[in-house]
Amino acid sequence: MQARLLLEDGTLFTGRGFGAEGGSVGEVVFNTGITGYQEVLSDPSYCGQIVTMTYPLIGNYGINRDDFESIRPYVHGFVVRRHEDVPSNWRAQYTVDQLLKEYGIIGISDVDTRMLTRILRQHGTMKGILTTGNERVEELMERMGTTPLAIDQVARTSTKSIFNSPGDKERIVLIDYGAKSGILRDLTKRGCDVIVVPQDTTADEIRRLHPDGIQLSNGPGDPKDVPHAVNTIRDLLGEYPMFGICLGHQLFALACGADTGRLKFGHRGGNHPVKELETGRCFITSQNHGYAVLDESIAGTELEVTHINNNDKTIEGLKHKRYPAFTVQYHPEAAPGPYDNGYLFDRFLQMIRDNKEANPERPRQAQLSETLRGELQYAQK
Known part of the structure; x- marks a missing residue:
């Protein structure tokens, strides 16, 4: 099956299709990871994007049930140099081709991904259309031009209802802007009582959950497309310790009066050096x-x-x-990538404990008594 990838600048790549058939428009980006394609495919932060893997061999260890970062893949297309459809690994349960077919995602192989990456690095990420059809290039250009890129990716990938992952230590409200499962895993393995809430949960709804701290998750797209999230963070800032990751970092910056901007081709991979x-x-x-927070x-x-x-x-x-609040642009939960930065979750929990020690809660009985006295005084008036 032939497949084609057409960029908005007119560059056309022809290769072999795998996965689903059809057509899909998205933002064409590249990831430099050598391994971790399953985590990349299932990372909600890639929602709306056609992902190019720079490593030349993809699919050689298959797909397993344990390495997903969300319940399903959200990418709009998958571009590789060579697709291996006969994986060799004891953990493999099925193939990349089968995964993409199951969720209606188009893949293309036998593409010069080195050339594609050089184009994106030189000119920046751009819109593209991936198709297995026989349309003329002019028709594809017209379709691409009339199909806007998604701006509702956070709403698409966030949980639709509140759920709890019980623990016997600190209660953390995890605001899901498209959270990777790795964040929840890192919190729960530290004994946290995690309550995951949808991206549009209000500040008052979060207060009623009586959290000890608030985790702002990663997620897809432009942080300025979710202004309600910025308002919620601003309302809660100073009331609870906060820790933001990736999109959560950008939303936190906006809530504090800073600004964000688009990067030329972004940061996507597992080997980016960061200086503390x-x-x-x-x-x-x-x-x-x-996107990134603007230094100025x-x-x-x-x-x-x-x-x-x-x-x-x-x-x-x-x-x-x-206030007790900090954020990072990168992923301390890794998946894929190095786990060297998991200590940031421990730092977050220590911040919560220090905040509790510095600001001890009044006994519940005293709070209830004060509430009852206020209600009685109001009734007497």
Whole structure:
């Protein structure tokens, strides 16, 4: 089955199709990971994107039940140099081709992914259309031009209802903007009582859950497409300790008065060097984002830059100067990528404990008595 990838600048790639048949429009991006294609396919942050893998062999270890980062893949297309349809690994249960067929996702192989990546690096990410049909190039260009890129990816990927992953330690409300399963795994293995809530949950609804801390998840798209999330974070800032990851980091920055902007071709891969300014230590990180907090927008806010990217010096971490809150642009839960940054979850939990010690809660009985006295005084009036 022939497949074609057409970029908005007119560049056409012809290859062999696998997965589903049909056509799909999306933002064409590239990921530099050598392994982890299953996690990439199932990362909700790729919703709306046609993902190119720069590593030349994809599919050689198959797909298994354990390495998904969400309940289903959200990519709009998959581009590889060579697709291996006979995997060899004891964990493999089925193939990439079968996974893409199951969820209606088009794949294309036998493409010069090196050339494609060089184009994206030089000109930036761009819209593309992936098809297995026989339409003329002019028809594909017209279809691509009249199909807008998605701006509702957060709503598409977020949970639609609240659910709980019980634990006997700190209660964490995880706001799901398209959260990877790795975040939930890292919190639950530390004993946290995690309540996952939809992306449009209000500040008052979160308060009624009586959290000890709030986790702002990763997610797809432009942070400015979800202004309600910015307002919710602003309302809760200072009331509870916060830890933001990726999109959560960008939303937190917007809530604090900073600004975000689009990167030329983004950071997507498992080997991005990040410098922690306090210690001077360099961490190798897993990243997946097309937007970043603008350095010049930090002045005049109560934010302090804690980490920078050693490649392009973009902001990779922030903390609030007054409130117990910090964020990172990269993925401490990895999946795929190095697990070196998991200590940030421990730092978050220690922040919660320190905040509790510095601000002890009044006994529940005293709170109830005060409420009852207020109600009685109101009734007497």
